[in-house]
Amino acid sequence: MLTRKQHELLMFIHERIKETGVSPSFDEMKEALDLASKSGIHRLITALEERGFIRRLAHRARALEVVKLPDQATAGAPRGRAGFTPGVIEGGGRAYAAEPANDTRELSLMGKIAAGTPIAAIEHETARYPVPEAMLGAGEHYLLEIEGDSMIEAGILNGDMVIIKSADTASSGDIVVALVEGEEATLKRLRKKGGSIALEPANRNYETRIFGPDQVEVQGKLVGLIRRYH
Secondary structure: OOHHHHHHHHHHHHHHHHOOOOOOHHHHHHHOOOOOOOOHHHHHHHHHHHHHOEEEEEOOOOEEOOOOOOOOOOOOOOOOOOOOOOEEEEEOOOOEOOOOOOEEEEEEEEEEEEEOOOEEEOOOOOEEEEEEHHOOOOOOOOEEEOOOOOOHOOOOOOOOEEEEEEEOOOOOOOOEEEEEOEEEEEEEEEEOOOEEEEEEEOOOOOOOOOOOOOOOEEEEEEEEEOOOOO
């Protein structure tokens, strides 16, 4: 089963290859799916590749091949846009899925992220969970499992799953997924201090870390939290 965004991207790639013989660029895919950054496209492509829907072709630029289509894909999907599933309503030149108020969206759990000492950057989906649409908004979202206790005073505990909206910018005070020096990912509150970036914990036992603006890359913003009781 594919998420809506995965299905949308697969059908967009399929229709573009059918029309032009060449897969779309990452910028074209980002624009077509209305995502804030190309990192969301990278995650979607990896998920489609792992599920056997697409294949990357070696030694060729823009080299994606559609291996198979999902059962719900229709032969009459609109050209140049993503395909549609039953229940889609056309309006204003764009397709929107009709959803009941209590609908859920399946999000990818992209592994663990440190709320403490940074750990290796998150790259691959490890599981998928349904999340109520009421907790989400527009854009690409994913889940991370918290490891550590540096955000406990913000109510974020070890073992919690946080809902992250893909984004490459954030305001001072936002809790973000920060990629530090291209290698370590951590969940912290971001503070902009002059020309520096501070990654601030919510635990008095941890110190705020200060970096130059080119040392920190925002990969997403915290929008929700799921806690499991055992």
